[in-house]
Amino acid sequence: MSKKEGDSIDALCFPNAEDYQNDFDTVNQVLLGSGSYGQVYKMTFKSNPSQSCAVKIVQCINKKAYDQALKEVQMNRQINIHPNIIYFDKIYAWSETVPVQKYFLVFQMKLAKGSLKDLKEDEIKANRKTFGELSFLNIVNQLLQAFLFLQQKELYHRDIKPENILYDKENEKIIARIADFGVSKALEHFKNNFKNTLVGTPLYLSPKLWEAYINGQYNDVKHNLEKSDVFSLGVTLLQTYLLLQDPDIAGLNDQKQNKIQNLLQKIYHEKIKELLTGMLNYDEKSRFTWQQAVNCLNGSEKINGSLQQNQNQGGSLQNREKHYALHVPYEKTITNKSQTIKLRKINQIFCQELNEITKGQIADDQSIIVFSDNYLIQINFEGQTILKKQIQNLKCVCLTEQPQKIIGLFENNTISVLDDEMCQPFSLPNASEQINIICQMREANVLIGLGNGEVQVLQFDKSFKVLNTLKDHTAQINLIFFDKINQLLITSDNSRILSVRFIFSNKFSYLKLDYIAQHVELLNDTQIVVNGQKLNEILILHISHLQKEPGIKLEIKQTLSLQTGCVLSLINLSEKCLFVSTEKEIIIYDSQQIQQDYGHLYNNEMQQTFYYCNWIRDRGYLITNDGQRIMKWEIDYEKNQLFGTNRMQKPQIKKCCCCESCSIM
Known part of the structure; x- marks a missing residue:
């Protein structure tokens, strides 16, 4: 081999x-x-x-x-x-x-317990007339949220059926997971008419695809990718709820036979009947979208005779629901041999726009900013809207401090001030150089990472200008982390090189990892936490200041392997705790003894997964985001709130050693 x-x-x-x-x-x-x-x-x-x-x-x-x-x-x-x-x-x-x-x-x-088909057969063996309603609605909610997540990334499954929906049980709760993306395609990957090729399993095809199938038409089938998937899941759910075998659903997708209405009449649960009616509409234009299906399940969309089209779909953000904040109590205490930590939820902020699944989140001591490919929203900690803006192709966002501005990086390789329409966009003189990432630095400065491996310092004063260029890398920059207290710059590139540079002293070192860095967090002056494409592994790196020669030494001191999937976020809570969010749980580590975790907060207890997190040290808030809700938390550590701890401050401002005119310090 x-x-x-x-x-x-x-x-x-x-x-x-x-x-x-x-x-x-x-x-x-x-x-x-x-x-x-x-x-x-x-x-x-x-x-x-x-x-x-x-x-x-x-x-x-x-x-x-x-x-x-x-x-x-x-x-x-x-x-x-x-x-x-x-x-x-x-x-x-x-x-x-x-x-x-x-x-x-x-x-x-992970080896699943079985598929949705197996669950249905278990219900049949238990002599039930229909699938258990509470369990069924729980499964449906999970699947709709997952398919909505895929749709926001313009990804379509195209072969939805019971065998391709797997399940596990966690604390007696069924966890459904979409599997087998063998024929799925992202819209951007379709070329010519490829999106109109006929794929899927005949029993679960949408009416347009079924008609093409029986007519032997395989290569030019005009259909809506999203609504074809919606119909396939509708058939899957109808079969599951009514405990039907494959022969019972044969011909459901044939509009001439019109079998769906007869089966829907057997459903007496109004919410399930309403949902499946919308999903199984023969008319593709009137059929539910994923967003409409989610709204229907949540009680915010009704069917009156014929399906009412969602007027908000693709419309102005101003027409959608307002944000609102609720006090939602949740408290969890973790105790080990020596310490106690209490995690307490203060507020839960709902944003209708977050149903589109956010692309990122940043926060300062005043507000929270969430953004996607299509919009940007700035809200305060009570859920009140400060700024709401429709924006296309937004790639990355950061902040400047003085003046306070929201800076956006776009897919077309330009940088703009998002909360100031008068500012002109910035682009590099050399159009061939790709800007991959933008990061907050200090005062009016930001850092950008380029495709050629350079990191540039931009200063904003009514317009942008380049102050300095660092050439620590030769490959595309994929990550920038800047700690303004220690003036420490951490960067990584697509060749797996992680670079650490102290700006004041210009001390520099780099390390070749086994994978591309995905998340970086500074624990203290000498410890860095790194997570990469092996997403269930965390590296603890140590910085040693060399005595006899100017420079630093960077080395891996420890590797932590997590048992519950990929790392979604890393947060250093005032040098007391390392907060690690995975898709299944939250792990809190002692920052002083990183090998000992205090305990585990299981996400299924909190009914949410934290995709994005920010620690607002000045206010003592942990801000988390599960894609639909923004949550504000307080954390108690040994009866002393974390935000009461003090971190070493550098008493004076020093000159930057790498550029005479640079004001980044």
């Missing part, structure tokens, strides 16, 4: 065939299922034979298909953060030349 053979896999840090053979007992594997897009096996680990997992093996017959599959893997990385979408713990990739050229992708994932 050859290794990666220049397939650009090294940049993705995939283990290869040798790693796969070393990790799994392939001799005693058990086939769980197969299809046109691969086989799924139950396997045990060689290092721990008592532990099992699911392994999906995909063979690509040529290099073109393999390269496309790698692009799909990269695309799917951004959706794995959702708790109701299947998460790949590890991905292997390699090629073989004997007996013929083949390419392999192997996906390791």
Whole structure:
């Protein structure tokens, strides 16, 4: 078996065939299922034979298909953060030349208890007439939120059926997860008429796709991708709730037979009936969107005779619901041998726009700013709107302090002041240089990371100007972290180089990691926490100041492996605690003894997952965001609130050693 053979896999840090053979007992594997897009096996680990997992093996017959599959893997990385979408713990990739050229992708994932089809069969065996309503509504809510999340990223599944919805049980609660994205496509990846090709399972096809199927029309089927998926899930849910077998739903998608109305009459639960009526409308234009289905389930959308179109869809943000804040009590105390920590929710701020799933969040001591590809909202800590603005193709946002401005980076490679219409956009003189990221520095300055590996300092004074350029990297900058108290700049690039530079003294060091850095947090003057594309692993890095020669030494001191999926955010709570949010739980570590975690806050207790977090030290607030709600928390540490602790302040302003005219200090 050859290794990666220049397939650009090294940049993705995939283990290869040798790693796969070393990790799994392939001799005693058990086939769980197969299809046109691969086989799924139950396997045990060689290092721990008592532990099992699911392994999906995909063979690509040529290099073109393999390269496309790698692009799909990269695309799917951004959706794995959702708790109701299947998460790949590890991905292997390699090629073989004997007996013929083949390419392999192997996906390791948690072994699910079963599929939605298995749950339905269990209900039938229990002699129920319909699926349990509370459990069913819980599953439906999870699936709708997940599909809405996918739709906001313009990703469509195209093969929804009971077998492709897996489930687990956590504290007796069913957790549903969407699986098998073998035929899913992002809208941006469609070329020519590819989006109109016929794919899917016949029983669950939308009416337009079914008509094309029976007429042998496979390559030019005009249909709405989102609403085709909505219909497929509608059939899946109708079959599940009424405990129907496959022959019972044959022909449901044939409008001439008009079987759906007869089955809907068997549903006596008004909310379920209302939802499925909207999802299974034969008329594609009148059929629910994912947003309308979510609204219907939440009681904010009604069907009166015919389906009423959602007037807000694509309309002005000013026409949507206002934000409002509620006092929602939640308190959790964690006690270990020596310490006690209390996490207490103060407010929960609802934003209708957050149903679009935010692309990012930043906050200062005055307000919270959330943004997506299409809008930006600034609200205060009580949920009152300060600024609401429709913006297209927003890529990244940061703040300046003096003057206070919201700075946005756009997909077209320009930088603009979002809360000042009079300011002219800034773009680089060399149009070929791509701006990838923007970061707050201090006062009126921001940092930008470029595709050529440079980090530039921009100063804002009615317009932007370049103050300084650092050339620590040779590859595309993907992350910038600046600590203004210690004047410490941390950057990383796509070649897995992490750079640390003290601006005052110009002390500099770099470290090559095994993966591209995704999150960085400074614990103190000598410790850095890093998380990368191995998303369930955290590295603790140590900075040593060299005595005999100017400079610093950067080295890995510790590795923490998490058992509950990828890291969504890292927050240093006033050098007392490291707050780590994963898709399933919150872990709080002692910053002084990072190997000892105080305890675990399980997200299913709080009914939310924290995608974005900010620690507002001056106010003592932890601001979290689960994609639909912004929450404000207080944390008590040994009966002393964290925001009462003091951090070392540098008493005087020093000159920047790297530029005479630079005012960044």
